[in-house]
Amino acid sequence: KNGLQVAIDGPASAGKSTVAKLVAKQFHYVYCDTGAMYRAITLQAISQGVSLDDVEAISKIVHASKITFAPDDDGQKVFIDGKEITEAIRQEDVTNSVSAVAAMGEVRKQLSAEQQEIAKDGGIVMDGRDIGTSVLPDAEVKIFLIASVAERAQRRYKENIQKGINTPLDELQLEIEARDYKDSHRRISPLTKAKDAVEIDTTSLSIDQVVSKIANVINKTL
Ligand code: C5P
Numbered sequence: 001k002n003g004l005q006v007a008i009d010g011p012a013s014a015g016k017s018t019v020a021k022l023v024a025k026q027f028h029y030v031y032c033d034t035g036a037m038y039r040a041i042t043l044q045a046i047s048q049g050v051s052l053d054d055v056e057a058i059s060k061i062v063h064a065s066k067i068t069f070a071p072d073d074d075g076q077k078v079f080i081d082g083k084e085i086t087e088a089i090r091q092e093d094v095t096n097s098v099s100a101v102a103a104m105g106e107v108r109k110q111l112s113a114e115q116q117e118i119a120k121d122g123g124i125v126m127d128g129r130d131i132g133t134s135v136l137p138d139a140e141v142k143i144f145l146i147a148s149v150a151e152r153a154q155r156r157y158k159e160n161i162q163k164g165i166n167t168p169l170d171e172l173q174l175e176i177e178a179r180d181y182k183d184s185h186r187r188i189s190p191l192t193k194a195k196d197a198v199e200i201d202t203t204s205l206s207i208d209q210v211v212s213k214i215a216n217v218i219n220k221t222l
Helices: 016-027 034-047 055-064 092-102 105-119 131-135 149-162 169-185 207-221
Strands: 005-009 030-033 067-072 075-080 124-128 141-146 198-201
Touching: 005 016, 005 131, 005 207, 016 030, 016 124, 016 207, 030 034, 030 067, 030 075, 030 105, 034 055, 034 067, 034 075, 034 092, 034 105, 034 124, 055 105, 092 105, 092 169, 105 124, 105 131, 124 131, 131 141, 141 207, 149 169, 198 207
Parallel strands: 005 124, 005 141, 030 124, 141 198
Antiparallel strands: 067 075
16 A cells, blocks of 8 residues: 555535645645535536436436546646536535435445545545545544534635625525534434544644644554
8 A cells, every 4th residue: 555544524614625635745645525526416417407306317427427536736626527627516506405415325335436446545635524434444544623613604704705705604604504414414424423533623723733633643653
């Protein structure tokens, strides 16, 4: 193996992808954003006019679509069937529908298998909801990132303002809570902290502080 498997899980907007990218860079590991894969399938369903409760049609989409990543200065570009969707998968309609798609067994089965393939040689930082519990149960490093919902809404709000999106703060907080509820209460591999995960509360930490805490865990394991 060329390096460890690092699993980073946690609720929505806890800063997983921001720190995961930086940790990957520091250790020259590959970064994989598994949420982007669930978002890609959701976007594909929406753009094909498929109803989000049509399990059969969405199962077909997940088997027919090829999701790929390309490294990029600030993380990675995401493609579905060769079409770039990096920005499109961050749209509000995708964000607010993705949990329904992510609850489907066929979708999870297929995407988990792809994630395991991506991670099999190690040297990977993978972020999501079920990486430490289900996708990579033997990952050498497991991190569970949390932050207060108020702080997470605030962070999402600031990000949105930079992108020109003006959703009110209280609405963002409700959306985050709704998504966490659905992700934590689904039947198949719900969001939970793995028994052997190191929990880091990022509420009052800077990005650099979180990255260095994770780097310490990795260095102790190496
Ligand atoms: O991480 P991100 O917020 O982009 O994830 C979007 C959604 O994808 C989550 O709310 C969840 O429903 C789903 N997801 C999942 N399992 C993962 C990663 C994401 O169910 N490993």
